[in-house]
Amino acid sequence: MTTDVGLAVGRGTGPELAVVFERVVDRLGELHGVEPAITRSPQVYHSYFSLRAEADGVEDMRRLTEDDAEHYERFCRELARRGATAVFRTAINAQSLYLVRERLRAVKIDVISxxxxxxxxxxxxxxxxxxxxxxxxxxxxxxxxxxxxxxxxxxxxxxxxxxxxxxxxxxxxxxxxxxxxxxxxxxxxxxxxxxxxxxxxxxxxxxxxxxxxxxxxxxxxxxxxxxxxxxxxxxxxxxxxxxxxxxxxVDKQENRCTENVYLHPDLAGLVEYQTVHGSADDLTGRDTVNPVATVRAAAAIVERHCGGTGAVESTERALAAVTARGVRTPDLGGEHSTTAVVDALLDELAQRHAGQPVTLEASS
Structure with a gap:
């Protein structure tokens, strides 16, 4: 049985991280015997910097902000109406986001230990x-x-x-x-x-x-x-x-994902997962954005919402192994691209699942 999972993409590095999310969800689904079906929002939402670049003055900025908010709210409501319980969202302009959070009564959850x-x-x-x-x-x-x-x-x-x-x-x-x-x-x-x-x-x-x-x-x-x-x-x-x-x-915030729960009764507790880091517009198109938080969000959704028992633990073990081999993006002191880190992670997951030793290191 397939499980509907939402995906909302913002500007900046959002499109790159959306690809990471889709790849990891697909692989974890295969390895854990579940079938996540990703529904991507048709609108790419503004980051603050893309909004500033596009808007012609304050009133135009307000109009574009409201348009993104209205569209994302409709997308979340439609997901909930269809029975979806989770959506992954890359970073979008905070003003649009908080209009949605106010209207849909959001709380953000973090466990710190x-x-x-x-x-x-x-x-x-x-x-x-x-x-x-x-x-x-x-x-x-x-x-x-x-x-x-x-x-x-x-x-x-x-x-x-x-x-x-x-x-x-x-x-x-x-x-x-x-x-x-x-x-x-x-x-x-x-x-x-x-x-x-x-x-x-x-x-x-x-x-x-x-x-x-x-x-x-x-x-x-x-x-x-x-x-x-x-x-x-x-x-x-x-x-x-x-x-x-x-x-x-605990960890660097660039490696963390978190969850937002919508308490409005129309959404029946739809959970939105996000990276803690922002849109990183300065890294757009360079294939160097840190994928770890997105990977963790994908694993959490596969396990908690799609029935992929063990997805979080297997992903954490694979991340630790890849990191120990020095496969990291520049923000973590490495020299590898986003794609190279994800390639290494997916190889690690597959070989661990098959019970094979892992000897290859991804190239930068």
């Missing part, structure tokens, strides 16, 4: 992408831009409920020990305090609502916490994500 640490010593970061400064509307008057944003009790409830559910999935033997919300709530007239208190009572849990700087201080002082969920306003989460990855020695 130090290499080799106990599963209990982990932080589950749930970033609220549906409200706050990253959402909202712009109004232009001569020399002034006014940005209006909204906070909603209904959206806050949805975000908290999903965070608690993800905590139970992360630690199925009891869930999270601690739930912290990092928002600049002192600016909201006490409204967020009341909403969080009501949600905590309804779910029968304790939720600590803290200022972001207080959360930072505690992370610095006490280190990686045990079984902690941090629900964060995206203003804090976006800045702190790369800091947390670095502080706890």
């Amino acid at each position: 130090a290499p080799g640490s106990s599963p209990d010593a982990a932080l589950l970061l749930v970033r609220d992408q549906a409200q706050g400064f990253y959402t909202g509307e712009n109004q232009h008057t001569p020399g002034v831009l006014t940005r209006t944003m909204r906070f909603s009790q209904a959206i806050t409830d949805d975000v908290i409920a999903h965070a608690l559910a993800r905590g139970r999935r992360q630690w199925p033997d009891g869930g999270a020990d601690r739930i912290v919300m990092a928002y600049k709530h002192h600016l909201l007239d006490g409204a967020l305090d009341g909403w969080v208190h009501a949600a905590a009572e309804r779910h029968g849990v304790r939720i600590e609502l803290s200022q972001p700087d207080t959360v930072n201080r505690n992370l610095i002082q006490h280190g990686l916490p045990r079984r902690t969920v941090i629900v964060a306003g995206n203003e804090w989460g976006d800045i702190m994500h790369v800091v947390l990855l670095d502080r706890y020695g």
Whole structure:
């Protein structure tokens, strides 16, 4: 039985990474006995730099931004209507993306744990992408831009409920020990305090609502916490994500993929996977963009959404072997092209699956 998987492509290095995604999904499907069927969006969406180059002034930029947002929202809705549960998206212009995230009530999920640490010593970061400064509307008057944003009790409830559910999935033997919300709530007239208190009572849990700087201080002082969920306003989460990855020695952000879950009921939990890195417009067409995050997203989708049990583990082992042989893109200190890295990875996967020793090294 085939499984529908969406693919949305942005400018910059998006087309190159889309090819990587398709190749890896196809190979993993073959090796793990599943049949992913990729549906690619017919529109190639703007990066910020392509938008700036094409737009003729502010109003034209607003029009193109809205066009991309409307098209991508329709694409996601159609995927969900057909029963798809996953879409991979390369980087696109943030303003278009956040219009979609606001309308479809998105949260971003990251698990941060130090290499080799106990599963209990982990932080589950749930970033609220549906409200706050990253959402909202712009109004232009001569020399002034006014940005209006909204906070909603209904959206806050949805975000908290999903965070608690993800905590139970992360630690199925009891869930999270601690739930912290990092928002600049002192600016909201006490409204967020009341909403969080009501949600905590309804779910029968304790939720600590803290200022972001207080959360930072505690992370610095006490280190990686045990079984902690941090629900964060995206203003804090976006800045702190790369800091947390670095502080706890997790990985380079260029190698990471992450997932966004749409909580709007029309989308039934459609999960969007993305690379943490951006569109890398300066590398367009050079065949040197790091493919690791895209490879990991492909493996996660094949295993979690297509039934390819073991795809993530086999891909991680193959990536480690290829990297150990020095097959890397320039950003990781290597001299190999994107294509060469992916070729080596796919060969490694195939030979490991066949139980054969791997001796070949891809050329640059």
